[in-house]
Amino acid sequence: MQKVKKIVLIFFITILSSCVSKKDIVYFQNDKIEQAKFSNSYKTIFKPDDLLQITISALDIEAVKPFNLPAVNYSSTTNTVIGTPQQQAYLIDSEGNIDFPLLGQLKIAGLTRSETISLLKNKLDPDYVKNPTINIRISNYKVTILGDVKQPGTYTIPNERITVLDAIGLAGDLNISGIRNIQVKREEGNKISTYNLDLKSNKLFTSPVYYLQQNDVVYVQPNKAKFQSASYNQNTGLFISIGSVLISLITLIAK
Structure with a gap:
């Protein structure tokens, strides 16, 4: 009987206990880095499907009016503008181009903000x-x-x-x-490129994806214990309760 009680006790301790080591959860504990290797410089690179507001x-x-066209909605009955006009936005197409007033198609994808500004200035001036x-x-x-x-989700x-x-x-x-x-x-x-980051390591700060780009996806994988707990069905609590009752009965009978 003692053997049965020990087995049941070990079983419940295994299920209910969860010992998490400090080294598994603390951020930035490993791999010291030289401050000189850390850079906070960041450049936005335009990509297809970016929606640009250009002023x-x-x-x-x-002279600038033709290049700041308002986006408006018209009433189908009165043919008048509805609501407040908003500045026209430019969608970078799958080929990496925008269609800009008077200048026509411009290749924007792959350029940084400063490179795009230089391109437009050269086209417009003088x-x-x-x-x-x-x-x-x-x-x-x-x-x-x-x-x-x-709170997983998509954030603007x-x-x-x-x-x-x-x-x-x-x-x-x-x-x-x-x-x-x-x-x-x-x-x-x-x-689609995949980059792995270790939040326990200070090398995170020197990663090429430390600064995210638009449309990046960050995925945090659950640990093994979370996977295992997800496999338990809705009746786990009921089974534990029944097990507790059985242990009590076994204890009473053994006395």
């Missing part, structure tokens, strides 16, 4: 606009955080600059069951 300004207001000031922002800049975090980033740690913070941080080794999926050219 051209100059001293000659009339034939169309003298000394133009150009502002460009991505209106649909977003990243997605999936897996074992508190208004300032176009976000680190992988910022993204995890937006999602409410990792659950205690989240593995500190995470993946970043990034579309590069015509393929």
Whole structure:
């Protein structure tokens, strides 16, 4: 009888206990790095499906009007403008081009913001606009955080600059069951590249995906215990209760 009780006790201890080592959950504990190797420089690179808001300004207001066309909706009955006009946005197509007023198609994908501004200035000055000031922002800049975090989802980033740690913070941080080794999926050219990051290592700060790009996907994999617990069915609590009753009965009978 003692042997049966020991087996049952070991069984329940195995199920209910969960000992997590500090080394498995603490961030930035490994691999010291030299500060000189850490760079906070970041460049946005435009990609197909980016929706750009491009504003051209100059001293000659009339000269820039054709390049700041408003997007409007018209009533089908009165043929008048409905609502407040919004600035026209430019979608980078699958070939990497935008169709810009008067200038026609321009190859934008693969360029940084400063390179795109230089391209537009060279096209506009001096034939169309003298000394133009150009502002460009991505209106649909977003990243997605999936897996074992508190609030998975897709997040719009208004300032176009976000680190992988910022993204995890937006999602409410990792659950205690989240593995500190995470993946970043990034579309590069015509393929999806996968980068592995270890949140326990300071080498994270020197990774090429420490700064996320638009449409990056961050995936946090659950640990082994989380996988195992997901395999238990809805009646696990009932079975444990029945087991407890059986143990009590066995104990009473053995007395």
